[in-house]
Amino acid sequence: MKIYDTLSREKKEFLPMEGRRVKLFVCGPTVYDYSHIGHARTYVFFDTMASYLRYKGYHVFYLQNITDIDDKIINRGRNEKRDPLDISLEFMLHYFNDMRSLRVDSVNIYAPATYFIDRIIDQIQRLYDLGYAYETDDGVYYDVSRFREYGKLSHQSLDMIRAGARVEVNENKRHPADFALWKKRKEGEPFWESPWGEGRPGWHIEDTAITEYYFGPQYDIHGGGSDLIFPHHECEIAQMEAVSGKKPMVNYWMHTGLLTIRQERMGKSMGNVINIREILKNVEPELLRYFLLSSHYRSPVDFSYERIDEIRQSWEKIVIAYRKILKKESKEGESFIDDIRKYRRMFEDAMDDDFNTPEAISAIQLFVNFINKNMDGMGMGDIEESIKFFNDIDSILKIIPSGRVAEERIIELILSIRKMARERKLYDISDYIREKLRENNINVEDMQEGQIWYRK
RNA sequence: GGGUAGGUGGCAGAGUGGCGAUGCGCGAGACUGCAGAUCUCGUUUAUUGGGGUUCGAUUCCCCACCUACCCUCCA
Structure with missing residues (x-):
């Protein structure tokens, strides 16, 4: 099995650190609003990936954080005159609901940042003691100049980052790229006690605190949207590798391509955000998954309802074939077992090659064509084998609807x-x-x- | 300006140093109480442009153009 690694920019043979155990961490959402189909893209993919690894016999520990404290949450709380933590709780529950609707069920543990404040403080303290952090009037910052390899994931040098900086420089920071580990309390904000006074964690530190707690300083796979490569994942590397002195922090960095809507990036400012709960009113969850998985996870996907209509036919063809073969009665015997296994192998070969779901789906389509052509001549063994294959496909891609x-x-x-x-x-x-x-x-x-x- | 990933038939979308998958769409036929599904056959010069390496490139290298994303919060 091969997995593309963003850091080395190549497909690498997949070898977990400990036998068949796989430690997988994926960056979860910031819960300040309903989840949108961009989230669906990323989390449906990693759900499929984790399911496939389990199908292959790996024991996957799939961990995901939830950012439940940050500026956007606080802003919303201010606007609505509500406790920010109340807001993040509400949308966290909506997120879980959306994921359940999408049949995303492979995550073992969801870890909200605010549940790990002590771990976060502990990690910041160690960074501070090691000289990687400094305190200012408004917080504790990471000193990127101390970490030589800062930029290695996004393939940029510090100078380039400084040159391209579009933001006004925070006077307190020594380098524009320095980032907050701890933000000191401002009026009306939620806060926790710390050695640097009352405040709250910066964004990047929660992930390394949580992964260190569950996985230790090094683990197998870290995933997320490709918009997180810089600066988020860059900062995680700087934190974790500095604290532990061990590298690499992870062996495989995986990033999903972003979803656009009619060739435009989706965003609040564009006014084109489509929420998951909204689209599921019109589109079956399995059809949405089929659509998302029919592009490779590293490629961008362009969404529109027209596209959904276009692929609907090919999706139904698979669903119908499944329901037909479930009903099929037959005599003893098996004459097509080898063919059926051949399609399963094609499916696995595609998935083994960096989770090439479009090609895997193509194998399914060929399999469906084969079934439609030969169903009448199939024996019981053939039919059982076919149904088993369909069930396995559905346990991984989850593209076949089943009713109540x-x-x-x-x-x-x-x-x-x-x-x-x-x-x-x-x-x-x-x-x-x-x-x-x-x-x-x-x-x-x-x-x-x-x-x-x-x-x- | 810098970084990353790409540019494949009407549409979507893989792969490959040497007949360019797969599905949808479209056309014709078969089957069928009807409908639907399915099957069979067909579908025009499809690999952004220009160089280079090579016996041979869509695939490797260079240049140009174009697209998306990142360089600010973002899956």
Whole structure:
């Protein structure tokens, strides 16, 4: 298995530090608003990745932080005259809800920053003691000039960073690129006690404090959106490698390409943010996942409802084939086992190559074509093997919808009535039932074995 | 200005130093109570432009142009 590493800029053979154990950390969101489809892009991918690693037999410890204290949260609290921590709690719960809707269920632990304040302070203290940090009137800052390799992840030198700086220089800082480890309390802000007085953590320190707590100073994979490469992940490296004296902090840096909307970056200022909860009113979660996974995770994805409509057909083809084969009855025997395994191998080969989901999906499409062509001649062994493959695909990509059990039973009941009508050639009744179901987005099809249905 | 990743058929989107996947769309046919699904066949010069390396490049190198992202909070 190969994984592309942002730091070395190459695909590297994947070798966990300890046998089959994989320590995976992915930067979670800042919870000051509803999660949008850009978040969906990143977290759906890492969910698929973690699921695939588990499918391959790795024991994955998937850890994700939640930034529940920062400027944006405080600002919102100020505007709404609410406790900022109340706001972050609210949107953290919305985030969990959205993730559940998207069938993201592979994260072992979500770690909110405010739960780790003591760890954060402890790490800052050690940086301070080692001479990597200095105190000013408004906080404690990391001294980037002390860390020679600052910029190695984004492939920039400190001079370049200084030259390109667009921001006004904070007078308190020794170098423009120095960043806050601890921010001293301002009026009306949440705060915690620390050796430097009351205040709150800077943004970058929570991740290294949390990962050090769970994983230690070194671990396997660190992921996030590619907008986090600089400065966020750069700062994490500077913190962790300075504190521990060990490097590398992680062996594989993985970054997802960003999602654009009609070729424009999504953002508050563009007024084009689409929230997950909003899009899921119109688009099935599995279809959204299918769309997101049909581009490679490192490429940008361009979203529009037109695109969703365009791929809907190919997505349904997979779903329909699955439901057909579930219904298929057959005789003993197996004649296509080798073919079916061949498609599974194609799928795995694609995923093994830096999680090439578009190519993996292409293997699924070929598999579906094969099934559609040969289903009638398949024996029981073939069908079982096919269903197993579909189930495995769905446990990884999660692109095949399944309904609620109670609802399914009622639909089955209605369909049994339709079957009786058809047997008596009461086609006006059977067509009426089919039409009414379709109005409720349930499509019914007649095939030799009987009726199959699926959500449209 | 600096950094990073790219520019492939009507659309989306992979791969590869030597017949350019896959799906959608489009056209024709088969099957079918109807519908739907599915199958078969077809779909015009598709690899940004210019150099270079090579027997041969879409793939490697250089230049140009273009796009996205980062250099400020951001998945």
